[in-house]
């Protein structure tokens with residue numbers, strides 16, 4: 001709702017009561033992200049990671065937020081260290097975690113950073129999900145990996161799955177029609193372009 005002052009206050013209170021509350025940790029990180037308070041954000045996330053990483057399904061997303069603060073400061077080495085460590089060191093095949101992996105690599109890619117073989121490893125884990133077509137948000141992040149890795153076939157399979165999804169009758173129909181497919185459709189040439197560039 002944009003009420004950052006109260007959000008931060010409530011988030012901090014929640015962490016005082018329960019330091020393992022990953023959602024409260026996350027809410028305060030979002031406040032700092034929205035206010036471009038990267039150094040505050042780094043201090044906030046690094047103060048007590050033992051608490052917010054313990055038995056938490058949200059921990060990778062929270063590590064991603066820390067990486068984002070470093071990225072905003074141009075600290076690419078820190079970003080890659082986090083990527084290769086807690087964000088994607090274990091090469092999770094859960095979409096929830098792969099979304100964050102794609103989202104940070106894509107930012108580096110747009111900034112001209114060579115991320116080496118990271119795209120290939122991540123894209124390989126997205127491939128089995130390429131034809132799922134059940135969540136436009138995941139589709140977008142899968143496509144980032146396919147474009148980054150230069151994989152044309154799964155990119156095409158994903159676009160086809162979206163066309164199929166738009167013929168359905170669930171929530172994802174509108175998401176895909178209004179946002180997901182228009183976002184990905186221009187990328188149909190990008191995967192080939194990346195591949196061509198790499199082969200050149």
Ligand SMILES: [Fe+2]
Nearest residue numbers: 026030061065
């Ligand atoms: Fe978040």
